[in-house]
Amino acid sequence: MTTPTVAPTQERPAGNPWLVLVTLCLGFFMILLDTTIVNIAIPDMSTSLDASLDQILWIINAYVLVYAVLLITAGRLGDIFGPKRLFVIGLVVFTAASAACGLAGSPEQLIVFRVVQGVGGALLTPQTLATITVIFPPDKRGVAFGVWGSVAGVATIAGPTLGGYLVTDFGWEWIFFVNVPVGVLTVVLALVAMPDLRLNRRHRLDWTGTALATIGLFLLVYGLIEGESHDWGEVWGPITIVEVIGAGVLVLAVFMVHQYVTRSGEPLVPFTIFKDRNFAVMSWISAAIAFGMLGLFLPLVIYLQSVLGLTALQAGLAVAPLSLVSMVIAPFAGRLADRAAGKWVLTFGLVLWCAGMATVVALADVGTGQWGLLPGLLIAGAGLGCVFAPLQTIAMRDVPPRQAGAASGLINTTRQLGGVIGSAAVGALLQAQLATKLTAAARANAADLPPDVRQPFVDAVAGATGGSLHIGAGQSGAALPAGVPEQYRQALTDIAARTFHEGFTNAMKTTLLLPLIVLAVAAVSCLLVRSRRADPTPPADRLAEAPAEV
Incomplete structure (x- = not known):
């Protein structure tokens, strides 16, 4: 040649x-x-x-x-x-x-x-x-x-x-x-x-290789992008994110085998x-x-x-x-x-x-x-x-x-x-770290609150850690618990912000x-x-x- x-x-x-x-x-x-x-x-x-x-x-x-x-x-x-x-x-x-x-x-x-x-x-x-x-x-x-x-x-x-x-x-x-x-x-x-x-x-x-690579990469990347928003669980009916990623890996493995088998041509x-x-x-x-x-x-x-x-x-x-x-x-x-x-x-x-x-x-x-x-x-x-x-x-x-x-x-x-x-x-x-660190910060800061408000506050913070992350200023942690007396609302707002800041930084x-x-x-x-x-x-x-x- x-x-x-x-x-x-x-x-x-x-x-x-x-x-x-x-x-x-x-x-x-x-x-x-x-x-x-x-x-x-x-x-x-x-x-x-x-x-x-x-x-x-x-x-x-x-x-x-x-x-x-x-x-x-x-x-x-x-x-x-x-x-x-x-x-x-x-x-x-x-x-x-x-x-x-x-x-x-x-x-x-x-x-x-x-x-x-x-x-x-x-x-x-x-x-x-x-x-x-x-x-x-x-x-x-x-x-x-x-x-x-x-x-x-x-x-x-x-x-x-x-x-x-x-x-x-x-x-x-x-x-x-x-x-x-x-x-x-x-x-x-x-x-x-x-x-x-x-x-x-x-x-x-290589049309076969192109199809396999595109499908495999799509499934893998889709699973990684969507995993967090679906809690790494079901995404298409009974099909889970883990199964989507696994299918992507499997298709890519088939793609690599195909590329090796056709190596004498132009893969x-x-x-x-x-x-x-x-x-x-x-x-x-x-x-x-x-x-x-x-x-x-x-x-x-x-x-x-x-x-x-x-x-x-x-x-x-x-x-x-x-x-x-x-x-x-x-x-x-x-x-x-x-x-x-x-x-x-x-x-x-x-x-x-x-x-x-x-x-x-x-x-x-x-x-x-x-x-x-x-x-x-x-x-x-x-x-x-x-x-x-x-x-x-x-x-x-x-x-x-x-x-x-x-x-x-x-x-x-x-x-x-x-x-x-x-x-x-x-x-x-x-x-995962936010779930731990925010809850720990909430428990530590709850000591500054009246006894009857402490546990609802900790529960509210713990319940907020499963949401999706956002990029933007002004986030201050969990919403205030329902039924909080008016005289406690400002103190709760300040402590919620402090809790989020401390918890997020540690996480x-x-x-x-x-x-x-x-x-x-x-x-x-x-x-x-x-x-x-x-x-x-x-x-x-x-x-x-x-x-x-x-």
């Missing part, structure tokens, strides 16, 4: 690949931003659209669900039709769906348009890594991945800040309308600047990718990072608003230093990863990130001010900035250009699944140990990474595989 080369139909920009990188990052930023920005708009959307809690949850999760299940398929479609074509199509779909979301007049309409947004995001995302891998030579990929990685980190953290500003000053619709001008600009840049990268090899889509997941130990290890670490990022972020945002009483915008600004430091450090970390052993940069970043978030947990208290967590956030931001570039450089270093799309889809899928599992696991653990501190442990295991896993080998490919052959001029 001859070595695959890039077709000579490339539309080369007059400039250099850095303009392509800017284009890719603009699109990628929009996609990731929509995974977090909607949370801040929940109260305003609920009132404006008269949406129930269940509808609000689907407005948030419909996007993540569709996005996660389509990533692998979208990566292979990029291999077949070219990353430029899929990137532009994804941008157009996402931008149009964003405009439709802002114009939605009912919860049902908004849920449907969020599904379409997820389709556009899934088509777009794998093409970013695939394109960077092909157009940048190995000695310059680290800096490119550093810029790409800083965008990923900033988008995840910036959602509440930007969303809080837009909701406060313009209304919830503008968290979607803001995507329209950015999307139009990015489409124009993509059409002008992106090369039409094509391999001289015919690809086909959706090329098993040869996982022969590269670095790619396999980085896939796990990518999932662990997403687990830690979203797992740490969820309780922290609730704490800032519900315990410290910050507004949505103030809470977003409080965590902004983490993303700013990460954004500044990431390109330098990428260059260092090019010149030194990338695995040590990655290990250092994960250790520093763990240390910073452990500092945040230690500093968090009921009386902590808006900037009281700043030292820990700065340390965590420095660590996060050292993570993304070496991770992508190590993962994609030895991936053949013809498999770049599939590899990109795989690593993005593992990241999304890590985030979904992190949110579900941390949310479930937080609920959060215990809960955040889980993502910290996962990140610590990821740091240790970096020791499995193989050191960089000298590239034996002659320069002429390397240019034939990845002919970009940088």
Whole structure:
């Protein structure tokens, strides 16, 4: 078999690949931003659209669900039709769906348009890594991945800040309308600047594998998202959440067997990718990072608003230093990863990130001010900035250009699944901890109440711990017991707020140990990474595989 080369139909920009990188990052930023920005708009959307809690949850999760299940398929479609074509199509779909979301007049309409947004995001995302891998030579990929990685980190953290500003000053619709001008600009840049990268090899889509992967991932992700709201019990008639997740795992197992059996053809997941130990290890670490990022972020945002009483915008600004430091450090970390052993940069970043978030947990208290967590956030931001570039450089270093799309889809899928599992696991653990910590705080604070009110107060707090979590300021714990004399109502209100603040803070501190442990295991896993080998490919052959001029 001859070595695959890039077709000579490339539309080369007059400039250099850095303009392509800017284009890719603009699109990628929009996609990731929509995974977090909607949370801040929940109260305003609920009132404006008269949406129930269940509808609000689907407005948030419909996007993540569709996005996660389509990533692998979208990566292979990029291999077949070219990353430029899929990137532009994804941008157009996402931008149009964003405009439709802002114009939605009912919860049902908004849920449907969020599904379409997820389709556009899934088509777009794998093409970013695939394109960077092909157009940048190995000695310059680290800096490119550093810029790409800083965008990923900033988008995840910036959602509440930007969303809080837009909701406060313009209304919830503008968290979607803001995507329209950015999307139009990015489409124009993509059409002008992106090369039409094509391999001289015919690809086909594995329809059976696509169906199995989509069904399996849907069942798994659906079960994880809906588990908490259904108390991990029945969800479809007699069918339970555990059975849905089990079915998803079973279908995915069948999918992997099918991929192995058809490995001599062109399966959706090329098993040869996982022969590269670095790619396999980085896939796990990518999932662990997403687990830690979203797992740490969820309780922290609730704490800032519900315990410290910050507004949505103030809470977003409080965590902004983490993303700013990460954004500044990431390109330098990428260059260092090019010149030194990338695995040590990655290990250092994960250790520093763990240390910073452990500092945040230690500093968090009921009386902590808006900037009281700043030292820990700065340390965590420095660590996060050292993570993304070496991770992508190590993962994609030895991936053949013809498999770049599939590899990109795989690593993005593992990241999304890590985030979904992190949110579900941390949310479930937080609920369990709240049941214990809030009740304990209620018993301790009930001593300040008259004897005849103490037990009803404790019972009211204990009964409130099974409800769904909300992101928003002003939460003050359980409703007051019925029949409370008027002279006790103010004292009960004050003690209920104190109980919630103390109970939630203690529950959060215990809960955040889980993502910290996962990140610590990821740091240790970096020791499995193989050191960089000298590239034996002659320069002429390397240019034939990845002919970009940088």
